[in-house]
Amino acid sequence: MRPYSYKAGDTPLIISIPHAGTYVPDDVLARMTEAARTLPDTDWHVDTLYNFATTLGASVLKGNYSRYVIDLNRPPDDTPLYPGMDTTGLCPQTLFNNDPIYQPGQEPDSAEVRRRIETIWAPYHQCLGEVISEKLGNHGYALLYEAHSIRSVIPRLFEGRLPDLNLGTAGGKSASSDLENRLYDICQAAESFSSTRNGRFKGGYITRYYGQPGNGIHAVQLELTQCSYMNEDYPYEFLPHRASRIREVLKQLIECMLAWQPSQN
Template identity: 50%
Template sequence: MTAANHPPVFSLQQGSLPLLISIPHVGTQIPADIAATMTPVAQRTDDCDWHLDRLYAFAARMGASILTPFNARYVIDLNRPPDGANLYPGQDTTGLLPVDTFEKEPLYLDGRLPDEAEVARRRDAYWRPYHDALTAELAELKARHGKVLLWEAHSIRSHVPRFFEGRLPDFNFGTSNGASAVAGLGEELAAIVERHGDYSAVANGRFKGGYITRQYGVPAEGVHAVQLELSQITYMQEQFPYAYDERLAVKVEPLLEELVAVALQRAKSA
């Protein structure tokens, strides 16, 4: 996975289905050399997509491939373009190398912001290996099955005023306005959630899919990509220490499994 003498930067569990679950913001580690330049708040990794590897444990039992990083998004954001372009022009967002938290707290000590050389170093050391693994696994699954579903698993606090007003819907599906997956899939998944009755849902609302969804979802070539930005209030404690709430999670897990299964079937039959 990595060059000799370098610690691994991701984990890939390969499965038997044409299904890859990517969880690019679940990592919590910050390498010591980077941590030395950062503020104490960075060590809390507040903006992690907490516990999604646990919440999506059913996917491994289904036979999905699962790709996760070890490092936090504060090291480098794996769901941003390598050039750092804003995916939502005109809206506030965090970049390829975030410099502040979602609450706009600084991540770096005075005078220690990463320069262009450091950006390039982290892109090569952390961003590229993850995307190389993602590209290779999608290619292998497509070669084996003909079609493949990429499910981008994300989560976020239900209230983040920096990015949206009020409370975020519970389930936020993104298919790049229909461009990254079979037509109508995002809306179909949102409708399933609404019929369930316990949660709110929207397709291609505030979150339309990040770089990974937009870059790799090419339905005409048999690769369908869906991003789910799940409100953390549905399965965990949203404030520090960000504990997993089994009482909540046990309700949302079966619905997640149903949604992934429906999306997979739609991708296979497209």
């Protein structure tokens, strides 16, 4: 299995989808618990939700492996993204509900973690870095949109119900404030959907590492509640009628990014 799938577009925009992958090698799957084998913490159907983006000229990069094998949105040294808060790591060993991913004694050792970094994590980031450089060369700037989704209620990670649209810019550090404000205006105007920015989810490693507005790279993350487009319980079915409403909001966000230029800031 290739570490990623990539479709090139001719605009400055790159959509990164690191957590929608579901592939788990057989030798890893055999060591996982029954609950983990259903991959409950996957960003289910996010690639389907944004399948309109390539027709608008966006480039789309999607990870093919499950985040349980390796999390592409964590730093390779596994430094916590939110110090002092509970979160999951580079090669997680627990589900979002704190149940184990692996059967007792079957967790990956340091050598296996290194192999996963070299064969899955590194190729994804090499491709992303190359595409960003290409966009900078062709357009003078690059726009990176991190597409994510999550269950609306996860007591381990946040209290109560998560807002539907969670815009993150690493606390304003990863993108132009003008771009951030325009995107957040769209989120706030979305009827029937709640929103916040730089709340519980400010952006993961990809947003924080690649977002360098001073160098012409503007990165944002959108964490979307799964109840806004799918059934959050197994078998995690996509609900087209429900998804059509949130997809209209997502189209507005993508079109806003495509219309925006750094000179507007």
